Amino acid sequence: MTLDPENWGDLRAAGHRMLDEMFDYLAHLRDQPVWREMPPEVRGHFKTGALPQAPQAIDEVYQEFAQYVLPYAGGNLHPAFMGWVQGGGTPAGMLAEMLAGALNANLGGRDHAPVAVEQQVAAWMRQLFRFPDAATGIFVTGTSQANLIAALIARGEALGLASRKSGAGAVKLRAYASAAAHSCIARAMDFAGLGSDALRLIPFDGRQRIDIAALEKTIAADRKTGAAPFMVVATAGTVDVGAIDDLKAVGAVCRAEKLWFHIDGAYGALGMLAEEIAPRLAGIEAADSIALDFHKWGQAPYDAGFILVRDGEKHKAAFATPAAYLRRETRGMAGGDFWPTDYGPDLSRGFRALKVWFTLKTYGAERMGRMIARTCELARYLEKQVRALPELELLAPADLSIVCFRYRASDAANAEIVADLHCSGIAAPSLTTIGGKRAIRCAIFNHRTEERDIDALLEAVLRFGKARA
Ligand SMILES: *Cc1c(COP(=O)(O)O)cnc(C)c1O
Numbered sequence: 400m401t402l403d404p405e406n407w408g409d410l411r412a413a414g415h416r417m418l419d420e421m422f423d424y425l426a427h428l429r430d431q432p433v434w435r436e437m438p439p440e441v442r443g444h445f446k447t448g449a450l451p452q453a454p455q456a457i458d459e460v461y462q463e464f465a466q467y468v469l470p471y472a473g474g475n476l477h478p479a480f481m482g483w484v485q486g487g488g489t490p491a492g493m494l495a496e497m498l499a500g501a502l503n504a505n506l507g508g509r510d511h512a513p514v515a516v517e518q519q520v521a522a523w524m525r526q527l528f529r530f531p532d533a534a535t536g537i538f539v540t541g542t543s544q545a546n547l548i549a550a551l552i553a554r555g556e557a558l559g560l561a562s563r564k565s566g567a568g569a570v571k572l573r574a575y576a577s578a579a580a581h582s583c584i585a586r587a588m589d590f591a592g593l594g595s596d597a598l599r600l601i602p603f604d605g606r607q608r609i610d611i612a613a614l615e616k617t618i619a620a621d622r623k624t625g626a627a628p629f630m631v632v633a634t635a636g637t638v639d640v641g642a643i644d645d646l647k648a649v650g651a652v653c654r655a656e657k658l659w660f661h662i663d664g665a666y667g668a669l670g671m672l673a674e675e676i677a678p679r680l681a682g683i684e685a686a687d688s689i690a691l692d693f694h695k696w697g698q699a700p701y702d703a704g705f706i707l708v709r710d711g712e713k714h715k716a717a718f719a720t721p722a723a724y725l726r727r728e729t730r731g732m733a734g735g736d737f738w739p740t741d742y743g744p745d746l747s748r749g750f751r752a753l754k755v756w757f758t759l760k761t762y763g764a765e766r767m768g769r770m771i772a773r774t775c776e777l778a779r780y781l782e783k784q785v786r787a788l789p790e791l792e793l794l795a796p797a798d799l800s801i802v803c804f805r806y807r808a809s810d811a812a813n814a815e816i817v818a819d820l821h822c823s824g825i826a827a828p829s830l831t832t833i834g835g836k837r838a839i840r841c842a843i844f845n846h847r848t849e850e851r852d853i854d855a856l857l858e859a860v861l862r863f864g865k866a867r868a
Contacts, residue, residue, distance in 0.1 A: 410457065413457050413458050413461065416458075416461075417461055418497075420465070421493065422490070424469065425476070425490055425493070428476055428477050428478065428847065429477070429478055429479075429847075431470075431477070431824075432823075432824020432825075433474045433477040433479050433480050433821070433824050433825070433826060433827045434473070434474035434477075434480075434821055434824060434827055435470055435471055435824060436471075436822065437471045441467050441471055444467050445467070473485075474827050475487060475488075475845070476488055476845075476847075477827070477845070477847070478845055478847035478848045478849060478852045479825065479826040479827065479848070479852040479855060479856060480826075480827045480845055481826060481827060481828045481829075481840075481841040481842055481843055481845075481848070481856070482827045482828055482829035482840075482842065483638075483829050483842060484638055484665070484666050484695050484842055484844060485694075485695065485842075485844060485845075486692075486693075486694050486695045486696065486697060486698045486699065486701075486844055486845070487698055487844065487845035487846055487847055488698060488699070488700045488701075489698050489699075489700075489758060489761075489762070489846070491754075491757045491758055491761040491762065492698065492699050492700040492754045492757065492758050493700060494757070495700075495753045495754040495756070495757035495758070496700055496753075496754055498753060498757075499749065499750040499751075499753040499754065502750060502753075504749070504750045505747050505748065505749075506538075506739055506748040506749065506750055506751075506752070507738065507739060507740040507745065507746045507747050507748050508725070508727075508735055508737075508738030508739060508740050508741070509732050509733060509734070509735050509738070510731070510732055510733070510734040510735035511732070511735070513750050513752070513753070514735060514737060514738075514739065516750075516752050516753060516756050517537065517538060517739065517750075517751075517752035518737055519756065520536075520538075520705075520752050520755050520756055520759070521534075521535065521536035521537070521707070523759065524536050524691075524705065524707050525707070527671050527672070527764075528668075528671065528683055528684055528686075528689060528707060529684040530684070530707060530709055531709065533709075533710060533711050533712070534707060534708060534709050534710070534711055535707075535708050535711035535714045535715070535737075535742055536705060536706060536707040536708065537705070537706060537739045537742045537743050538703060538704065538705055538739075538748070538751040538752050538755075539704045539705065539706055539743060539745075540702045540704055541665070541692055541694065541702050541703075541704035542581070542583065542663060542664075542665035542690045542691065542692050542704050543583035543586065543587070543704075544704055544706075544743075544744075545665075545690030545691070545704045545705060545706035546581075546583055546584055546587045546632070546661070546663055546690050547583075547586075547587040547590050547591065548688075548690075548706045548717075548718075548742075548743055548744070549587075549630075549632075549659070549661040549687075549688040549690060549706060549708070550574065550584075550587040550588060550590075550591045550593075550630065550661075551591055551717050551718075552659070552687075552688065552708060552713055552714055552716075552717040553574075553629055553630040553659035553661065553687070553688075554567070554572060554591055554593070554629065554717075555713070555716060555717040556629070556659055556713055557570075557572060557627065557629035557630075557659070558570060558572075560716055563717075566592065567592060567593065570627050571597075571625065571626040571627060572593050572597055572626075572627050572628075572629045573597055573598075573599055573618075573621045573626045573627065573628045573629065574588060574593075574597055574598050574599070574628075574629060574630045574631070574632060575598070575599050575601055575614055575617065575618065575628070575630070575631045575632070575658075576598060576599075576600065576601065576609070576631070576632040576633075576634065576663075577600070577601050577602075577603045577607070577608070577609035577610075577633075577634060577637075577644060578600040578601065578602055578603055579603050579607045579609075579634065579637040579638075579639060579640075579642060580600070580632060580634050580637070580663065581634070581637075581638055581663060581665065584598055584632050584663065585598045599617050599621070601613050601614045601617060603642070606640075606642055606798065607637055607639065607640050607642035607795075607798075608642050608643065608644050608645055609633065609634075609644045609645070609649065611645060611648045611649070611652065614631065614649070614652055615652060618652070618656055618658075628656060628658055629658060629659060630658055630659035630660075630661055631649055631652060631653050631658050631659070631660060631661070632661045632662070632663055633645075633646055633649040633650075633660070633661070633662050633663070633686075634662070634663045634664075634667075635662055635663065635664040635666070635667035635668050635670070635680055635683060636664065636665070636666030636667025636668075636670070636799055637666075638666065639795070639801070639803070639831050639833065639840070640795040640798055640801055640803060640833070641666065641667070641797075641798040641799035641800060641801040641842075642798055643667055643679055643680065643798070643799070645682070646662065646680060646681065646682030646683050646685075646686075647681055647682035647685075648682075649682070650682050650685040650686065653687075659687050659688070660685065660686050660687045660688075661686065661687060661688045661689075661690070662683055662686045662688070662689045662690070663690050664680075664683065664689050664690060664691040665690060665691060665692045665695060665704075666692070666695055666696065666799070667680065667696075667799060668680070668683065668689055668690075668691035669691060669693070669695075669696045669697050669767075669771065670696070670771060670799065671683070672764050672765075672767050672768035672771055673768040673769070673771040673772040673775075674768060674772070675772050675775075676771065676772065676775065676799070686709065687708070687709050687710070688706060688707065688708045688709065688714075689706070689707045690704065690705070690706055691704070691705050691707070692704050692705070693705060693754075693755045693758070695844055696771050696774070696800075696844060697755065697758065697767070698758060698767075698770070698846055699754045699755045699758050700754055702751070703751050703754060703755055706743070708742075714742050715741050715742060718740075718741055718742055718743055718744070719741040719742075725738075725740070725746075770846045771800075773846075774800040774843045774844060774845075774846075774848065775797065775799055775800045775843075777800070777843050777848055777849075777850065777853060778797035778799070778800045778801060778802050778841070778843050779797045780850055780853060781797065781802045781841055781843070781853045781856075781857075782796050782797040782802050784853065784854075784857055785802065785804045785857075788857070788861070789807075790806060790807055790861055790864060790865075791804050791805070791806060791807065791857075791860070791861075792804060792805050792806075792807055794833040794834065794836060794838045795833050795838070800842065800843040800844060801840065801841065801842045801843070802840075802841050802843075803831060803833050803838040803839065803840045803841070804838065804839055804841075805836055805837060805838055805839060806839070806860060806861075806864035806867075806868065807868075808864060808867060808868040810836065810837035811837075812864070812867040812868055813830070813837040813838070813839060814830055814837055815863070815867050816839065816860060816863045816864055816867055817829070817830050817839055819859075819863040819867070820856070820859055820860070820863065823859065823863075825855055825856065825859045826852065826855060826856035826859060828840055828841045828842075828856070829842070839860065841853075841856070
């Protein structure tokens with residue numbers, strides 16, 4: 400009862416058509432709106448219909464995809480997409496996804512080349528961050544998961560291995576991050592069984608970097624009340640404005656206080672690839688663990704998060720379990736010296752590594768670095784234009800590749816301007832709040848973005864702003 404075709408020739412032709420059309424799609428992104436709202440007919444299309452019982456030609460299924468899915472995708476491939484923190488993907492990444500799908504590899508463990516590919520990417524990350532050979536790393540869905548893994552390792556380190564069986568007991572563990580840190584860190588505390596209140600949010604300075612004196616004070620105050628500080632999460636590239644905490648200073652606090660030093664580098668860690676950004680990440684090499692996302696600045700297709708841990712033994716101690724069914728043999732397929740399942744919560748795992756391996760090899764680290772630096776240059780261009788326009792007020796300058804500003808009108812008008820931009824398909828910034836004011840937030844992560852996209856955005860902001868004010 401095989402699901403392979405009787406006639407590979409027909410399938411081959413259908414496959415080639417899909418591939419050609421996807422190349423055309425990628426080659427002409429700028430001719431399309433950034434985003435289209437799904438009309439009721441399209442929305443309704445996915446809400447009706449029973450479980451498909453009879454088979455259908457793959458061509459027909461593809462036609463349905465081309466008509467109902469493709470035109471209404473999230474927009475993050477488009478050069479004028481500037482919302483949230485999202486990468487644009489690449490043709491190399493797309494092809495690697497196809498190859499990974501063809502291999503259908505399960506990277507939980509065992510002895511096969513896909514695991515070796517993942518470990519080669521881990522070795523590259525050790526080089527990039529100047530981590531020791533004993534450091535370990537695996538792919539995960541994203542930084543939300545990578546931060547959780549770091550919290551679990553740090554929890555084990557603080558409570559001892561027996562706690563994996565007995566739980567945290569009465570110990571009141573406390574973690575620290577700036578108030579500008581990503582919300583997934585509080586969720587990680589929740590998922591780790593510590594409760595999200597275990598995360599103490601520390602005030603930040605005028606550039607949204609963690610206030611080191613306040614951090615030290617809070618740790619001392621917690622110790623006085625009998626709580627047990629166990630980790631500090633520094634952010635390299637905050638979501639709102641792209642601020643980088645003083646990593647050296649946070650590292651020094653962690654060393655002095657004997658706390659786990661984790662860095663949320665979802666956004667900024669890959670700045671290490673860019674000559675002009677790497678110096679600003681000084682201190683990252685001293686972290687106990689780094690979380691990062693290849694699907695942001697790294698431009699790999701979703702999803703591709705990564706966790707790198709300085710002490711591989713501690714990493715393994717937090718996740719490995721003896722299960723007879725997962726017994727390691729010295730020969731044959733059940734061999735293999737590195738089983739990723741020992742380093743994270745997943746057993747079955749896909750071949751995320753391949754798209755990153757392809758991306759880094761196809762474009763090369765140097766070009767990736769220049770692409771990253773270019774997004775920052777474009778942000779500075781946008782900042783300069785905003786400063787020059789009397790209708791606009793700059794709210795957060797381009798620290799990395801994010802600029803926040805507002806049209807000089809009400810908060811509600813600014814929210815409407817952003818919705819107008821989305822619905823017109825001209826550009827897609829997102830909204831945030833800076834210093835109590837609604838801000839139009841432009842995060843430039845897309846390798847396709849050019850000055851003309853920024854010019855088009857500003858022209859539209861002025862036009863919609865005038866109409867709304
Ligand atoms: C995007 C982001 C996250 C969340 O990462 P996911 O990959 O979406 O899970 C966490 N922290 C920062 C700073 C981010 O930019």
